[in-house]
Amino acid sequence: MAQLHNASPVYFELSFSEPQAHYIDVRMTIPGVKKESVELTMPVWAPGSYLIREFSKNVEAFEAFGSAGQSLKTTKTAKNKWQVIAGGEENITVTYRVYAFEVSVRTSFVDASHAFISPTGVFMFVDDMIDRPSEVKVIPFAGWKKVSTGLELVSGKTDAYYAENFDILFDSPIEIGNQDVFTFDAAGVHHEVAMVGGGNYDKMRLQKDMAKIVEGATQIFDENPNKRYVFIVHHYANGGGGLEHLNSTVLGASRFAYETENGYKGFLGLVAHEYFHLWNIKRLRPAALGPFDYSAENYTTNLWIGEGFTAYYDNLLVHRAGFSSQEQYFQDILGDIQAVENRAGNHVQPLGEASFDAWIKYYRQDENSVNTGVSYYNKGALMALLIDLKLLHENNGAIGLDEVMHAAYREFYKREGRGYNDEEFKTLAEKVGGISLDDIYDLVNTASSPDYNSYLAYAGLELIDLNEGKVTADLGIRTKIVDGEIIVSSVSRASTAWDGGINVNDELIAINGYRLDVAGRELARVTAAASVGDEWKVLLSRDGIVQELNIKMKPSTAKAFQLVEKDQLNPKQLLVRNRWLRQF
Numbered sequence: 001m002a003q004l005h006n007a008s009p010v011y012f013e014l015s016f017s018e019p020q021a022h023y024i025d026v027r028m029t030i031p032g033v034k035k036e037s038v039e040l041t042m043p044v045w046a047p048g049s050y051l052i053r054e055f056s057k058n059v060e061a062f063e064a065f066g067s068a069g070q071s072l073k074t075t076k077t078a079k080n081k082w083q084v085i086a087g088g089e090e091n092i093t094v095t096y097r098v099y100a101f102e103v104s105v106r107t108s109f110v111d112a113s114h115a116f117i118s119p120t121g122v123f124m125f126v127d128d129m130i131d132r133p134s135e136v137k138v139i140p141f142a143g144w145k146k147v148s149t150g151l152e153l154v155s156g157k158t159d160a161y162y163a164e165n166f167d168i169l170f171d172s173p174i175e176i177g178n179q180d181v182f183t184f185d186a187a188g189v190h191h192e193v194a195m196v197g198g199g200n201y202d203k204m205r206l207q208k209d210m211a212k213i214v215e216g217a218t219q220i221f222d223e224n225p226n227k228r229y230v231f232i233v234h235h236y237a238n239g240g241g242g243l244e245h246l247n248s249t250v251l252g253a254s255r256f257a258y259e260t261e262n263g264y265k266g267f268l269g270l271v272a273h274e275y276f277h278l279w280n281i282k283r284l285r286p287a288a289l290g291p292f293d294y295s296a297e298n299y300t301t302n303l304w305i306g307e308g309f310t311a312y313y314d315n316l317l318v319h320r321a322g323f324s325s326q327e328q329y330f331q332d333i334l335g336d337i338q339a340v341e342n343r344a345g346n347h348v349q350p351l352g353e354a355s356f357d358a359w360i361k362y363y364r365q366d367e368n369s370v371n372t373g374v375s376y377y378n379k380g381a382l383m384a385l386l387i388d389l390k391l392l393h394e395n396n397g398a399i400g401l402d403e404v405m406h407a408a409y410r411e412f413y414k415r416e417g418r419g420y421n422d423e424e425f426k427t428l429a430e431k432v433g434g435i436s437l438d439d440i441y442d443l444v445n446t447a448s449s450p451d452y453n454s455y456l457a458y459a460g461l462e463l464i465d466l467n468e469g470k471v472t473a474d475l476g477i478r479t480k481i482v483d484g485e486i487i488v489s490s491v492s493r494a495s496t497a498w499d500g501g502i503n504v505n506d507e508l509i510a511i512n513g514y515r516l517d518v519a520g521r522e523l524a525r526v527t528a529a530a531s532v533g534d535e536w537k538v539l540l541s542r543d544g545i546v547q548e549l550n551i552k553m554k555p556s557t558a559k560a561f562q563l564v565e566k567d568q569l570n571p572k573q574l575l576v577r578n579r580w581l582r583q584f
């Protein structure tokens with residue numbers, strides 16, 4: 001859309017007068033106000049991370065000034081809104097401070113060594129100015145020499161960055177400090193990698209291997225929409241996770257993860273995941289995910305596509321790029337099946353609902369989550385696998401999920417310039433693949449498990465359960481040791497402990513008169529010797545009151561899956577397998 005009127009940028013200045021105390025000083029100047037009052041809003045969430053985080057809780061010392069520097073009256077009108085009585089002023093300036101001390105890929109953090117700006121928790125906006133451009137001037141603290149961000153530099157200025165609208169600004173994190181920066185070019189895109197917090201990575205190896213992941217992901221979509229892309233990598237003693245953005249990403253990694261082949265492969269998997277998102281969810285997206293409502297939940301039933309398909313492709317890209325063997329890749333699939341099928345919540349919460357309720361369930365896990373919910377990441381990845389295999393089978397290896405993603409990106413993002421709804425994605429995938437996906441959507445809309453083998457057989461694979469036919473008594477709890485006590489941390493739905501009334505937070509003391517030890521030896525011994533139907537006396541302490549429960553042992557429902565490769569593949573299975581697992 002053409003700019004209609006008054007497109008002069010909103011100016012932000014970020015400085016750090018007390019980085020050691022974790023503060024960001026923000027100065028925001030809004031030109032062309034000319035109104036009696038203006039309302040400023042701080043977002044409540046960071047897109048990509050589906051939880052209301054109430055970023056305004058970190059704001060203090062909010063003040064407003066007119067063009068001549070005179071104070072203007074301000075009033076808070078909501079938890080994340082400030083009204084400024086502008087009195088018809090042309091320009092107003094507001095200043096505020098943001099406390100930034102939460103370590104994660106979607107929250108800001110400042111200390112004496114660096115600043116990480118997660119934009120939705122730092123920048124405010126004016127409702128009817130969300131399409132306005134903005135400029136961010138960064139004034140680094142003494143000794144900080146580098147700025148890494150997907151935002152473009154304003155030509156002719158130092159450390160001043162430009163965003164064409166607030167959606168771009170909110171999608172562009174900024175790292176300021178002395179990060180170790182290396183670059184590589186791949187798929188026609190210049191990539192910058194800003195390594196923060198040390199680590200034993202090998203730059204030369206990463207340049208080569210990350211480029212391969214980038215090339216592989218780009219091949220699927222046949223186009224890379226960016227000219228420049230920035231990886232901001234935060235290293236911690238123990239860390240993980242990532243957050244996707246339009247032309248950048250923030251990754252969390254364990255400082256020494258690069259030491260082992262598994263750790264290294266895990267890092268490349270995270271790179272692949274967040275990079276794949278630049279198409280799937282940042283551009284090809286459910287209708288609810290852009291333009292965003294920054295002040296409330298944005299509901300979609302399609303995170304199993306946005307996140308699940310991305311999770312499917314992260315392992316697949318790592319395999320196709322040659323960083324994991326076929327056997328390792330099959331283990332990745334098996335891991336997802338084990339996790340989903342051994343979770344009681346898989347039969348309670350449908351996948352579409354898991355997506356819709358991410359705000360109150362996936363991002364707010366509690367002791368009962370294993371019994372009530374399923375992850376749209378790993379179950380979504382399994383749906384992608386089933387769709388891929390079915391497509392490849394029905395099309396003799398010529399059309400798979402790659403082609404569906406390619407077509408959906410073109411149709412919804414490039415041609416229509418909008419997000420898709422539930423029905424539209426399905427219809428498009430069915431059209432591209434010439435098949436019905438009713439079977440898959442039935443699985444998404446009900447809390448049920450697929451008949452894996454009817455799909456895996458297309459690629460000459462078979463899933464077997466080593467526990468099938470075995471009857472093993474099982475208590476159905478998890479425990480943790482707290483202050484030398486054995487504390488129940490979760491109870492599986494419909495298990496022995498569930499039926500028998502053992503509660504989360506109970507301290508287990510003895511079973512059948514024998515004291516339990518924190519090493520778990522006695523519990524393991526008595527469990528191994530138990531038969532279904534045995535009666536146990538469990539002595540426990542609940543909130544300081546000792547009691548004995550009589551429980552009756554029930555059989556374990558745990559599955560021990562294995563993925564078996566058929567010795568001989570028929571020609572069609574070979575076509576499917578070769579196309580599915582083709583190397584870049």
Ligand SMILES: [Zn+2]
Nearest residue numbers: 273277307310
């Ligand atoms: Zn993701």
